[in-house]
Amino acid sequence: MALSEALASFAVKSYSWFGAAVYPLTAPLLAYRAAKGKEDRSRRSERLGHASLERPFGPLVWIHAASVGETTAVIPLMRELRRRDIHVLLTTGTVTSAAVAESRLGDTVIHQYVPLDFLPAVRRFLDYWQPDAAIGVESEIWPTTMSELRRRHIPQILVNARMSDRSFDRWQRYKSVAEALFGKLALVIAQSDVDAERFRDLGAWPVIVSGNIKVDSDAPPCEESTLNHYRQQIAGRKTWAAISTFEGEEKIAAMVQRALKAHTGMLTILVPRHPERSDDIEAMLIEKGLTVARRTRGDAITPETDVFLGDTIGEMGLYLRLTEVAFVGRSLAAEGGQNPLEPALLGCAILSGPQVSNFRESYQRLVRKGSARIVRDAEMLAKAVHFLLNNDVARLKMIDAGHESVQEMRGALTATLKGLEPYISPLSVKAKLEPRGAVQS
Structure with a gap:
């Protein structure tokens, strides 16, 4: 056996030995994670096989x-x-x-x-x-x-x-x-x-x-009655969504809302990647003088609402159907990007930061087709949101290009x-x- 193969075998075995050494600590670790909401308390034994x-x-x-x-x-x-x-x-x-x-x-x-x-x-x-x-x-x-x-x-x-x-x-x-x-x-x-x-x-x-088999997935579902309920409450206001956001990107979304609301009466739909952060996010938004309606509380969206906080799991289909402009997170304040194909499937013009290495090919195709735009910072994001909300031709052209891109990628x-x-x-x-x-x- 070559030296490199022997070292590789030793490394894998060492990993296994380390696992055996720490295995007795897994039960208290799982209990701690369950207390933090990161494990299902009633099913944590499944994590032990x-x-x-x-x-x-x-x-x-x-x-x-x-x-x-x-x-x-x-x-x-x-x-x-x-x-x-x-x-x-x-x-x-x-x-x-x-x-x-x-x-x-x-x-x-x-x-x-x-x-x-x-x-x-x-x-x-x-x-x-x-x-x-x-x-x-x-x-x-x-x-x-x-x-x-x-x-x-x-x-x-x-x-x-x-x-x-x-x-x-x-x-x-x-x-x-x-x-x-x-x-x-x-x-x-x-x-x-x-x-x-x-x-x-x-x-x-x-x-x-x-x-990417995500292109062949069905569009995320949504209950029609719930969609109509919120559409009636939004009552024709201009909307944009910041979805799959990571820490730091919610502050950027708040800045965009504060900058544009006076000009457009805009509503921000904010969907963090990890809903368990929503209490902290809401506190930050309120500190910045913004009025928040939370999905989990069943809050009504009124004319005074600045941010609809989508703090639920599995309802991306609802949030994206309430807008035609979506910023996809983990791309400005974090790295790697998130999947842009769901907003393309659901008829959104797509905006993203430049840090999208995990979805590079998808973004390259979308940008080349004209269905996605890359923004460098918060100011550029605000300008892009303002432009798209006030330019129907440009927005619809991006939406149509997104549909074409998805069909080509299937x-x-x-x-x-x-x-x-x-x-x-x-x-x-x-x-x-x-x-x-x-x-x-």
């Missing part, structure tokens, strides 16, 4: 989607697997993503919280669920889980895979470790040619390109299913040959 539901009889594919964006992206894939009579076990890592899974999928899939990447939890989880294949979404790499899946000869696949600049640079510094981990993957289905090349460079093989789900065919077709045949309704012990 304890199942809370029965495993159905027949083939089962484990899909792990870390958070809301990944969960939403793979909903069409999960529905396709269910159409083929393959059971789906979906794991997520956050309370918000679990709520989205419940609202969008109900009991059509089995939901559990993902086990912590410690060997006792992982083994307990795999012993019980016995998945026929494991599919990760975008960029989830857990060394202990990957090693245990490999030991059990369970194929592990990464779909809609992406590799950010920062992650690639970090893996490059530990390339032998990366090769030891990425080499365990049976298949990587990447979002773009750049992502594919990066995964290949880090030892993954085979790697194919599908495009097809990733078909490409993903084609790549997965060698793994899911045998399971589909197996499902049809086995009796239904039994529970696997």
Whole structure:
């Protein structure tokens, strides 16, 4: 064994040894996180690999989607697997993503919280669920889980895979470790040619390109009665939305509202990426002299309301349908960007800061088509919002370009299913040959 391979093997084993050493501390850690609202108190044992539901009889594919964006992206894939009579076990890592899974999928899939990447939890989880294949979404790499899946000869696949600049640079510094981990993957289905090349460079093989399956997702849903309720309250006021915002970007949104309200009577719809920050955000807005209506309280939007604070989970479809101009966060006061495809799907002219490395290809296509604009700072954002709200021709042109861009980018789900065919077709045949309704012990 080459020296680099030996060092990589030692690094992975050291990670496992460290996990074994800290495993006794996981229960109090989970209790602390539950007290902070970051874990589901009634289900935190799932994080230690304890199942809370029965495993159905027949083939089962484990899909792990870390958070809301990944969960939403793979909903069409999960529905396709269910159409083929393959059971789906979906794991997520956050309370918000679990709520989205419940609202969008109900009991059509089995939901559990993902086990912590410690060997006792992982083994307990795999012993019980016995998945026929494991599919990760975008960029989830857990060394202990990957090693245990490999030991059990369970194929592990990464779909809609992406590799950010920062992650690639970090893996490059530990390339032998990366090769030891990425080499365990049976298949990587990447979002773009750049992502594919990066995964290949880090030892993954085979790697194919599908495009971004988020483009093939349905537009986020919304109750028509709720939408009409708020539209009546807004009563024709000009609106813009700042969505998926991170700390610092809410202050920018407040500045835009204060700068433009006198000229336009504008209403700001503010949707933070992490709703648990909403109390602090509201306090900041009030301190700046702004009147706030919160969705969770059922506050009415009156002519005096400056900011409608969207502090709920899974209602992006509502918030984006209340406007035609959307700033997508994590791009001015934070780095990486957030998914711009939902606002494009729902008919919004898109504004974003320049820090969008996690969605570079999507933004390049949208900007090139004329459906998105990049702003450098708060002042430029305010000017862009003012221009679009007062220029119907320019705004509608961006909206139409967004619809065209999304249509041109579709097809990733078909490409993903084609790549997965060698793994899911045998399971589909197996499902049809086995009796239904039994529970696997």
